[in-house]
Amino acid sequence: MLYTVNKSPLTTTNLETCLAIAPDSEPILLYEDGVYGAMDGGRLSKRIKEALERHPIYALQADLEARGIQRIIEGIQVIDYDGFVGLVEEHNVVPWI
């Protein structure tokens, strides 16, 4: 299953809960305000880096660029809308919104 997160990780617990629930190796996609989770140096960065050892994590490029997010945690895969569609074609989706 593809878990998708669209809320900011520091004002909601959506991302943390999703990371706790998603089984190992299941992909996680950050989009809309969820992409703030991809930014390095924040309070949750360590948690995300640990999660990268268990999950592929993707972040939507248009949402990163919209928000001026520069320092992206190493290992997070930046994808465009075609990549988003590809993931959705490949997996059933758990919208963790």
Add this chain to the structure above:
Amino acid sequence: MKKVAILMRKAPYGSVYTAEGFRSVMGIGIFEMDAALAFVEDGVYALAKDQNPEQLDMQPLGEGFPMLPEFGVNGFYVHQPSLEERGLSVDDLVMEVQLIDNAGLAKLLAEYGTVLTF
């Protein structure tokens, strides 16, 4: 002079709050009230440099704030713990701001008395 503090607590593009807060503070400035903007929690993201939301068909919001002094708005405060929690520093922001801590924020809001939150 009527004093109004605008508390910005939301990230810029996931909701209309930031855009509406910006519109409100412009109006408050035009009516010659003393307006202060305080960016707290995800609100600090509104001031991040290099925002480029054209692909989302949205207007860039960050660039608007440095123009507010032209509308008589001169108080710009950023809650330092919120900035640090997000891995940001003043170098990442579109304009010069005054950093404040928890006590500083509480004092600012008390001094202004009227608080609008976005």
